[in-house]
Amino acid sequence: MKMSQLFSQTIREVPSTSDLISHQLLLRAGFIRQLDAGVFSHLPLAKRSLVKIENIIREEMNTIGGQEITLPVFQPAEIGYRSSRWHKIGENIGRFKDNNDHEMVLSGVNEEIIADIVRGEVRSYRQLPKLLYHFQTKWHDDPHPRAGLLMAREFIMMNSYSLDTDWDGLDAQYESHQNAYKRIFKRCNLPVIGADCDNGIVAGRLSDEYVYPSSIGENSIVICGNCGYSVNKRIAKTLKVPIIDKEQMIIEKVFTPNCKTIEGLAKYLSIPTNKTAKALFVVATLLNGAEKYEQFVIAIVRGDMEVNETKLANALKAVELRPASESEIFANGAVPGYASPVGLNDTFTIVDDLIPMSSNMVSGANIEDYHLLNVNFLRDYSADIIADITVAQDGDLCIECDHPLRSVRVVEVGNNSKLGTHFSESIGCNFLDRQGISHPIIMGSYQIGTERLLACIAEEHHDEHGLIWPINVAPFVIHLVSIPWKSMAPNGVGLNMAEDLYQRLWVDHIECLFDDRDESPGVKFNDADLIGNPIRLTISERSIKNGGIEYKRRDIPEKKIISHDNIIPFIHEELKNLLPL
Numbered sequence: 001m002k003m004s005q006l007f008s009q010t011i012r013e014v015p016s017t018s019d020l021i022s023h024q025l026l027l028r029a030g031f032i033r034q035l036d037a038g039v040f041s042h043l044p045l046a047k048r049s050l051v052k053i054e055n056i057i058r059e060e061m062n063t064i065g066g067q068e069i070t071l072p073v074f075q076p077a078e079i080g081y082r083s084s085r086w087h088k089i090g091e092n093i094g095r096f097k098d099n100n101d102h103e104m105v106l107s108g109v110n111e112e113i114i115a116d117i118v119r120g121e122v123r124s125y126r127q128l129p130k131l132l133y134h135f136q137t138k139w140h141d142d143p144h145p146r147a148g149l150l151m152a153r154e155f156i157m158m159n160s161y162s163l164d165t166d167w168d169g170l171d172a173q174y175e176s177h178q179n180a181y182k183r184i185f186k187r188c189n190l191p192v193i194g195a196d197c198d199n200g201i202v203a204g205r206l207s208d209e210y211v212y213p214s215s216i217g218e219n220s221i222v223i224c225g226n227c228g229y230s231v232n233k234r235i236a237k238t239l240k241v242p243i244i245d246k247e248q249m250i251i252e253k254v255f256t257p258n259c260k261t262i263e264g265l266a267k268y269l270s271i272p273t274n275k276t277a278k279a280l281f282v283v284a285t286l287l288n289g290a291e292k293y294e295q296f297v298i299a300i301v302r303g304d305m306e307v308n309e310t311k312l313a314n315a316l317k318a319v320e321l322r323p324a325s326e327s328e329i330f331a332n333g334a335v336p337g338y339a340s341p342v343g344l345n346d347t348f349t350i351v352d353d354l355i356p357m358s359s360n361m362v363s364g365a366n367i368e369d370y371h372l373l374n375v376n377f378l379r380d381y382s383a384d385i386i387a388d389i390t391v392a393q394d395g396d397l398c399i400e401c402d403h404p405l406r407s408v409r410v411v412e413v414g415n416n417s418k419l420g421t422h423f424s425e426s427i428g429c430n431f432l433d434r435q436g437i438s439h440p441i442i443m444g445s446y447q448i449g450t451e452r453l454l455a456c457i458a459e460e461h462h463d464e465h466g467l468i469w470p471i472n473v474a475p476f477v478i479h480l481v482s483i484p485w486k487s488m489a490p491n492g493v494g495l496n497m498a499e500d501l502y503q504r505l506w507v508d509h510i511e512c513l514f515d516d517r518d519e520s521p522g523v524k525f526n527d528a529d530l531i532g533n534p535i536r537l538t539i540s541e542r543s544i545k546n547g548g549i550e551y552k553r554r555d556i557p558e559k560k561i562i563s564h565d566n567i568i569p570f571i572h573e574e575l576k577n578l579l580p581l
Contacts, residue, residue: 018148022462023150029530052473065129093105118163131161150455167442174444178416189460198235214456259337281323284321296347307391340381343381470578479536480515483524547561553578
């Protein structure tokens with residue numbers, strides 16, 4: 001490809017639409033253009049890189065027995081209703097009615113669709129196991145899209161689905177995907193960590209995610225440096241240390257003016273925050289069959305801890321949570337800032353599992369400017385649910401080995417889930433075993449976000465001048481720069497050398513972007529650095545006088561001159577060195 005013909009332009013000014021380096025560089029280098037909030041077009045450079053990422057994924061999926069299919073982007077909502085999941089999904093999924101007044105959705109998830117297809121194709125255990133995968137455009141109508149391709153509303157994902165007759169088969173396919181994912185991320189030269197995660201709306205029995213550690217991440221994981229325990233912070237369990245006094249003291253009401261925060265209360269009473277109880281009021285949306293209803297809930301954790309909303313929602317089996325309003329809190333007999341479950345007999349209460357192991361706590365009195373000393377669980381109040389509902393924090397102890405944990409910001413790039421039989425049972429996706437007995441097919445679900453992966457690679461591989469693409473995902477291998485000069489080189493060569501080399505590279509199957517534009521050397525070199533192809537070759541009067549063609553890798557500052565005759569063999573050797581180890 002010649003840059004004079006390339007359909008994209010570099011941009012000198014840093015875009016104001018994002019603070020993310022990857023987003024800025026992909027815009028400036030002419031890879032993407034924004035159509036609307038969270039909606040992007042891929043220009044030729046991005047398309048070439050995305051195709052390479054897809055092909056890496058495709059090769060690894062084929063290696064573990066995958067068969068590629070294509071699924072519709074528009075899906076009848078009635079299929080999703082059979083699994084009950086559509087009742088749990090919020091308004092972020094795209095919904096509309098077709099001309100026949102049938103409710104349709106824009107593809108976000110496909111487990112029900114796969115189960116429906118397999119139901120019509122698979123009859124016997126002899127047809128299993130199978131592994132199906134596809135690439136598809138998804139839609140997630142986030143009202144506040146941000147971070148460029150990392151949080152786009154429209155995005156591309158690879159989804160695969162394993163189909164087995166037994167749990168051992170699912171375990172084997174799950175492990176195969178884990179190994180394939182490691183190879184995929186290695187080939188993309190992106191450091192990725194595996195971590196346990198929340199099953200979410202896929203209703204699986206086990207899930208893990210693959211995350212890129214970065215300060216730009218929207219999520220966090222906690223890691224143990226001793227045993228390697230790693231898990232999404234939303235579900236991380238820690239070793240909790242109880243604080244139990246020798247005896248339960250008599251409950252006592254005390255005056256605590258203007259002490260609406262745990263920190264203010266602890267300071268006023270000269271006590272540590274871990275001797276206080278914190279109350280959080282939420283309204284949970286729950287399901288009764290297909291019908292949704294709301295439940296007012298008070299959640300209690302120790303004062304030195306925070307409520308984990310994912311754990312809280314899971315414990316309540318809630319579709320969603322929202323903060324309770326002051327009027328709702330007062331209507332249930334509590335006082336904001338001075339609340340506790342003491343005396344709230346008709347309020348649904350959930351307490352963290354550390355609360356029963358904590359005695360003589362300070363809690364709200366449900367009276368303005370008053371708290372209660374020596375509040376004890378069971379003696380002074382009870383709970384409808386006892387569960388782990390706290391956030392793991394830096395320094396908390398690992399549940400596996402008792403060592404301190406640390407949290408790391410991450411971007412999720414992949415996810416695996418052992419679905420089991422939830423979707424196959426709801427859709428009627430069964431097989432007959434050797435004895436002719438019908439069983440639900442055991443399913444697994446696996447996914448990688450291709451555009452998100454591209455953005456993470458850009459975030460990881462860049463410098464102050466622009467992008468630095470790894471060899472396997474670069475739009476082109478070579479960026480060839482021609483610097484014209486007035487005089488002809490010896491033997492009448494020079495002006496045609498760049499065109500000749502460009503043709504030779506493509507004949508040798510080495511992808512080359514040739515900057516043949518009538519621009520200054522500074523503009524050409526700046527654009528080469530900004531676009532970030534792995535190798536830059538420069539043909540100029542100086543390079544020819546010095547013996548040939550100037551060679552420079554994008555990731556190192558050194559330059560060298562390679563003779564015209566040796567350049568192709570030299571490039572082939574260098575490409576081997578650029579491959580990930």
